[in-house]
Amino acid sequence: MSILVWIEQNNGVAVASCWEVLAKAQELAAQMGSSAAALVIGDGVDAIAQEAIGYGAATVYTASSPALARYRLQPYAAVVEQALDAAGATLFLTNATLRGGSLAATVACQRGGGIAANASDLRVEGGKLVATRAIFSGNILADVAFESTLAVVSVRPRSFPMPEMGAGGGSAQALPVSIDESSIREKISDFRAADTGAVSLTDAKIIVSGGRGVAADPFKGFALVGELADVLGAAMGASRAAVDAGYIPYKHQVGQTGKTVKPDLYIAAGISGAIQHLAGMGNSKVIVAINKDRDAPIFGRATFGIVDDLFVVLPALTAEFKQRL
Ligand SMILES: Cc1cc2nc3c(=O)[nH]c(=O)nc-3n(C[C@H](O)[C@H](O)[C@H](O)COP(=O)(O)OP(=O)(O)OC[C@H]3O[C@@H](n4cnc5c(N)ncnc54)[C@H](O)[C@@H]3O)c2cc1C
Numbered sequence: 001m002s003i004l005v006w007i008e009q010n011n012g013v014a015v016a017s018c019w020e021v022l023a024k025a026q027e028l029a030a031q032m033g034s035s036a037a038a039l040v041i042g043d044g045v046d047a048i049a050q051e052a053i054g055y056g057a058a059t060v061y062t063a064s065s066p067a068l069a070r071y072r073l074q075p076y077a078a079v080v081e082q083a084l085d086a087a088g089a090t091l092f093l094t095n096a097t098l099r100g101g102s103l104a105a106t107v108a109c110q111r112g113g114g115i116a117a118n119a120s121d122l123r124v125e126g127g128k129l130v131a132t133r134a135i136f137s138g139n140i141l142a143d144v145a146f147e148s149t150l151a152v153v154s155v156r157p158r159s160f161p162m163p164e165m166g167a168g169g170g171s172a173q174a175l176p177v178s179i180d181e182s183s184i185r186e187k188i189s190d191f192r193a194a195d196t197g198a199v200s201l202t203d204a205k206i207i208v209s210g211g212r213g214v215a216a217d218p219f220k221g222f223a224l225v226g227e228l229a230d231v232l233g234a235a236m237g238a239s240r241a242a243v244d245a246g247y248i249p250y251k252h253q254v255g256q257t258g259k260t261v262k263p264d265l266y267i268a269a270g271i272s273g274a275i276q277h278l279a280g281m282g283n284s285k286v287i288v289a290i291n292k293d294r295d296a297p298i299f300g301r302a303t304f305g306i307v308d309d310l311f312v313v314l315p316a317l318t319a320e321f322k323q324r325l
Helices: 017-031 048-053 075-088 098-111 218-232 241-246 273-283 310-324
Strands: 005-007 036-042 059-064 091-094 114-125 128-135 140-145 151-155 169-174 206-210 236-237 265-269 286-291 304-307
Touching: 005 017, 005 075, 017 036, 017 091, 017 114, 017 236, 017 310, 036 048, 036 075, 048 059, 059 075, 075 098, 098 114, 098 151, 114 140, 128 151, 128 169, 151 265, 206 218, 218 236, 218 265, 218 310, 236 241, 265 310, 286 310
Parallel strands: 005 036, 005 091, 036 059, 059 169, 091 151, 114 151, 206 236, 206 265, 265 286, 286 304
Antiparallel strands: 114 128, 128 140
């Protein structure tokens, strides 16, 4: 089973979770006596191809063209099909971001492949690939095996450890690209980045999150969360209850239907610790919970717990960290 891993990039910068997937692909390939190749699509992708080699890809297929500068499903899926043929791959892996998820689904449809979306584990059992994914609101973990010739899996970011960059001994191979712009239905007329300068939630080493516990004064509550995050150089997260209430945009949501995170430190303020929230942050190294209710489930998972009002605790922590850092 040869493996092809799509390396997602934005403005010439690879999305870090792809390296986790690439490392897992190498492990699977070693177990199956096959190989794992990477695919980088964009406009001028040599630097990312070298990075992929550094992360151990034996072969990196590249497709470079101004028409591929930004992600567009139709031409990207066509390039993936081309790369699958070039690599003779029967397993296609992406990271389960919005783009990775849509690319995986489209390629699976176009090729009649079987798909396991949002997988949290991948392994070889009896010589066959098995993917684990959460179903029924995360209450059941299902193991998925494949009967199709092509297996496609999108992998939740932070499911596997980030590999170390090495010297690498692989090589890059450019795919011939011929794109008829007039046949592409998706046109990008403008591109505006949101939140420039803010720490990315999925890559953050420290996250400070707020929940419905801020309800007494949501504006002030999230301002306090933000102030602590600023002092710690952390990203801001939130529970779904806080997002649904409109306290903070969806992109900050952590959990089963939000982002999966694995920071060194996760501070949860006014978050009860519902299973769907824990699904997204339960693997954080150190969890600090701030909650008025000493019986809140989050304390069952927290490394340290503070039973008190977040409107008192957050400013106190911010002041203390300001002094010490
Ligand atoms: C299919 C499905 C998917 C879901 N996906 C997600 C997801 O991705 N992410 C997610 O978070 N949830 C998700 N949920 C929702 C989840 O079940 C919970 O409803 C949600 O996590 C609760 O958010 P919360 O902890 O902020 O609110 P609550 O459960 O209402 O908890 C608020 C907490 O704040 C405490 N509190 C109140 N005032 C203060 C104060 N002043 N100081 C300190 N503490 C205080 C309370 O004691 C309480 O523990 C999902 C649910 C379903 C059914």
